[in-house]
Amino acid sequence: MIDQAERLRAKLKEEVSQSHPFKTIAVVSGKGGVGKSNYSLNFSISLCKKGHRVLLFDLDIGMGNVEILMGRSAQYSIADFIKKDIPLKNIISEGPFGLNYIGGGTGLSHILKLDDMQISRFTGELSQLIRNYDYIILDMGAGITEESAKFILSAQEVAVITTPEPTSITDAYSVMKHIHLMDDSIPFHLVINRSDGEREGQETYKRIAAAASRFLGRDTDLLGIIPDDRSIQQAVKRQIPFIIYRENSAASKAIRTMTEKAGAEPGEQAGEHHPSQFISKLKKFLFNRG
């Protein structure tokens, strides 16, 4: 049996040597159905293909569908963690290219009803687990609720997905404003999805960035532009992630470009964001039930 001092020494050593990149990204949108889950899943797989270790957490409470997009179904859900005391690590499932994911669905609503003991158990186990990853991607539901905000505000950055449609743009700005009012320093990165070409994507980005700059005093950068691509609908119907279904489609290429951009960043920022920061924020928000 390892004694406590030894365990502490091992933990310290681990913290010191922890120079691998670590990033938590919450994927949000104002309007529903704009491509968050497809982006989250395919971006995650693309990161895996580049050798990163990724945990994709489907946090669309009650409507999770990341599993459906890859034609898999997880053996356990968060409900099993809570009701049956199944360790958190056992509810993690494996997707393509070594992707790890926690499926969503109705079981997730249990996360919102945790008592203090369960919050400690959840965050305690999660803090151990996330040390095994370089990226934690949180696929959120559309809009923002008091509960989803807890996860969003714990992340290091927020990826806002929008299409060029005016309704989607307006809702994207609203959700950014909402988040900004709770935390004015969390970085926003925009993904313009279903764009009819580069130019429309750039124009959409500029409109949102201008509004954020003018009314919120915020800088917003452009993470990428994903074209409207019929092969995505085909991939969804076949339940195959689109970057696997059509590796060389325009949308797949766009995802790869974003992966390269993202892959370059955490290395530079290594040490700035630590898994324990994510956990301590999450703990604070989950305990604060208002």
Ligand SMILES: Nc1ncnc2c1ncn2[C@@H]1O[C@H](COP(=O)(O)OP(=O)(O)OP(=O)(O)O)[C@@H](O)[C@H]1O
């Ligand atoms: N770039 C694209 N080109 C063509 N169709 C797309 C594209 N992105 C998404 N779609 C279509 O939009 C649908 C919705 O995508 P997705 O489920 O990823 O959205 P979502 O934002 O996660 O939705 P929800 O708000 O319900 O969680 C897909 O099933 C697909 O048919």
Ligand SMILES: [Mg+2]
């Ligand atoms: Mg979704």
